[in-house]
Amino acid sequence: MGEKTIKAISLFSGGLDSILATKLILEQSIEVETVNFMTAFYDCASEAQSAADELRVKLKVSDVNQDF
Numbered sequence: 001m002g003e004k005t006i007k008a009i010s011l012f013s014g015g016l017d018s019i020l021a022t023k024l025i026l027e028q029s030i031e032v033e034t035v036n037f038m039t040a041f042y043d044c045a046s047e048a049q050s051a052a053d054e055l056r057v058k059l060k061v062s063d064v065n066q067d068f
Helices: 016-026 045-055
Strands: 007-011 031-038 058-063
Touching: 007 016, 016 031, 016 045, 031 045, 045 058
Parallel strands: 007 031, 031 058
Antiparallel strands: none
16 A cells, blocks of 8 residues: 555745745645636736746646636
């Protein structure tokens, strides 16, 4: 019986709060995938991608403009 891998999803803007929250999760040896939602009101995908690259985590950007 092998150990189970713990995984988490982080809502990720690339701002200080989401970076710190994600870093705290990573320091606990938890695998993290980050998610960023693009809207007509707020688009920080490039900042989020830069921060995700720094943390070496996978980022999924979801464009939800059509839903609005």
